[in-house]
Amino acid sequence: MTLHKIAIPILGEEIVPRFDLTTEVIILTTAKNLCIQDKKIIVLPRSSSDELCHTLLAQEINTLICGAIEDEYYEFLKWKKLHVFDGVSGTWPHAFERWQTQTLNPGDILFIRMVEGNLI
Amino acid sequence: MQSFPEIHRLMRSPLDFAHILDEIPLGILVMDKDLRVVHLNRFFQALTGFSLDMARGIPCKNVLRSSACILNCPVLATHRKDRSISCTSDMINTDRQKLPVRITTAQIMDTQGHLTGYIETIEDLRSSATNDPEKNVAYSFANIIGRSRKMEMIFQTLPMLAQSDASILITGETGTGKDLVAEAVHQTSQRAGGPFIKINCGALPETLLESEIFGHMKGAFTGAVENKPGRFKLAHNGTIFLTEIGDLPLPLQVKLLTFLDDRIIYPLGATKGFNANVRIIAATHRDLESMVSIGKFRKDLLFRLNVARVHLPPLRERGADIRLLLDHFLNNYTKKQGKKINGFSEPALSVLLNYTYEGNIRELKNIMEYAVNVAQGTRIEADNLPAYILDYEPVQQRLKMPAAEDVTQTQSEQPQMPESRQTGETGQTWSSVQRQMIMNALKTARGKKNKAAQILGMSRSTLWRKIKEYQIE
Structure with missing residues (x-):
């Protein structure tokens, strides 16, 4: 059975807007049918892009869904063969669901848009 | 959605609020009480890469993406202290660049004094960051360092070029600092307060590049679901940096030429032009003259870009x-x-x-x-x-600037092979230095390879291999 590991840096339920300011990462392991086999949250001692990259490699992550990331780290992770969806904002379950249905794209904004309490 | 917000009763006729904000050379973000984006101006879009259509209605921290938003939200601090707050921070834009910024936040009150929302101004601190005295080094201009004769001449020329408004063409091999020079010229010019927009002409396919550079109108083509201002419009009152200009497709060269002539851009599908006040800096590692001779680059465009030319010498x-x-x-x-x-x-x-x-x-x-x-x-x-x-092995290379034959490949992709050996300034190659070091270590160790390897800080097998390689008896 081929397992696929997805990492999403989070802040509560939402994807943290900045990769370098992440202190919590949710790691989802899916089977071939893309259903979640395992879910765990790693809490980092401090926010650091270097340490987070190291964690992702140590955890053998295949796909990263994150917010804003500096080009240096983006290129590094791509070079390390990670599939990176950056610039994604919204809740992590929503982003994961889009990934499962193969409708997630880098830069996707998944929030419900509201101004002064009204949907727009 | 209100497309054209207006200001009433300030002057006799209603004013276009968006137009007023667009003319201010600072990024401006207007939010409601829930910190959701209501409006942003053109400078903010140039700085962050987020258009109003992309950002409207979503939480501001996902648009500004500054560290202050996550560590200590300035808007909440404004609310707590009931006054405007200013802080320095950094943000990451959609080009994945981290930029130093100053964020100033204030509350917006209605006529009855009730809190209605917040307004934030974002100042790009890149120019003041380069003027930091700690970062200034002798023999340098902005962040470019050198004291060779060729660099001294460039340092003398750059401040003068920066003060003029002429188009500049920067040439030089890969890694010589073309981007750095372009940014330094912008930061020391009169346009330093305006945006500095970089376009890599080789990074996008022709169709996308046209809409990226010149913009498009909603419905101009399938998938154009919103108006896109284009990089030229975003760079209004600033500088546009066209890197890898040698890779610009011929049809777009014509369009660029037209812009250089009349300074008006026509987004795809637009009937009305926009008069853009933009300074152009172009850069390439290709030999444009050779490209002109084989018809890959337009001669008239070369003449228009080549008002002032800066050639950055290779390190060798x-x-x-x-x-x-x-x-x-x-x-x-x-x-x-x-x-x-x-x-x-x-x-x-x-x-x-x-x-x-x-x-x-x-x-x-x-x-x-x-x-x-x-x-x-x-x-x-x-x-x-x-x-x-x-x-x-140190070698002397004469790297020619790629032009005609290898237009599709960059220098870094196809390094030229060494032609002849040189002995360098000291008259020695690394091999001869290493051979001498091994001989000295063997002498000191009286021929004992274990000890010699220890002295040299290499393993015995490496030493053995080197002895064989250098034929040391």
Whole structure:
């Protein structure tokens, strides 16, 4: 059975807007049918892009869904063969669901848009 | 959605609020009480890459993406202290660049004094960051360092060029600092307060590039679901930097030429033009004259861009600058990584000075970063350097600027092969230095290879291999 590991840096339920300011990462392991086999949250001692990259490699992550990331780290992770969806904002379950249905794209904004309490 | 917000009763007729904000040379973000984006201006879009259509109605921290938003939200601080707050921070834009910014936040009240929302101004601090006295170094202009004759001439020319408004064409091999020069010229020019927009002409396919540079109107083509202002419009009152101009497709060269003539841009599908006040800086590592001769680049465009030309010499032609740059990057990375390295050992320096840096300063910088990371002692030793430069035989290269035949390949993709050997400034190659070091160590160790290997800091098998290689009897 081929397992696929997805990492999403989070802040509560939402994807943290900045990769370098992440202190919590949710790691989802899916089977071939893309259903979640395992879910765990790693809490980092401090926010650091270097340490987070190291964690992702140590955890053998295949796909990263994150917010804003500096080009240096983006290129590094791509070079390390990670599939990176950056610039994604919204809740992590929503982003994961889009990934499962193969409708997630880098830069996707998944929030419900509201101004002064009204949907727009 | 209100497309054209207006200001009433300030003047006789209603005013276009968006237009007023667009003319202010600061990024402006208007939010409601729940910190959701209501409006943003053109400068904010240039700085962050987010258009109003993309950002409207979503939480501001996902648009501004500054560290202050996550660590200590300035808007909440404004609310708590009931006054405007200013702080310095950084943000990451959609080009994945981290920029230093100053954020000032204030509350918006209605006529009855009730809190209605917040307004934030974002100031780009890149220009003041480069004026930081700590970062200023002798023999430099902005962040460019050098004291060779060729660089001195460039340092004399750049401030004058910066003050003029002429188009500049920067040429030079990969890694010579073309981007740095372009940004330095912008930051020291009258346009420093305006946006600096970079477009890599080789990075996007032709169809996308046109809409990226000149913009498009909603419905101009399938998938154009919103108006896109284009980079030229975003760079209004600032500078546009067209890097890899040699890779610009011919049809777009014509469109650029038209803009250079009448300074009006026509987004795809637009009937009305926009008069853009933009300074153009172009850069390429290709030989544009040769490209003109084979019909890959328009002669008239070359003439229009070539008002002022800055040619950045490759590192191998900059003589003493190599040492200056080595020391500069050594200091830089030593400080960054909190190490106590104060110089180079003789063999390490000999290798570094005799190496021909095909990747120029970018390569030298990477080598120094690696060496500082690896070094354990107080000096950079030869074995702290990347293996490929230790195995490299110093050679003299005459790298021609690629033009006609290899237009589709960049220099970095296709480094030219060494032609002839050289002995470098010291008259020695790394091989001869290493051979001498091994001989000295063997003499000191009275022929005992184990001890010689210890002295040289290499394993016995490496020493044995080197002895064979250099045919030391």
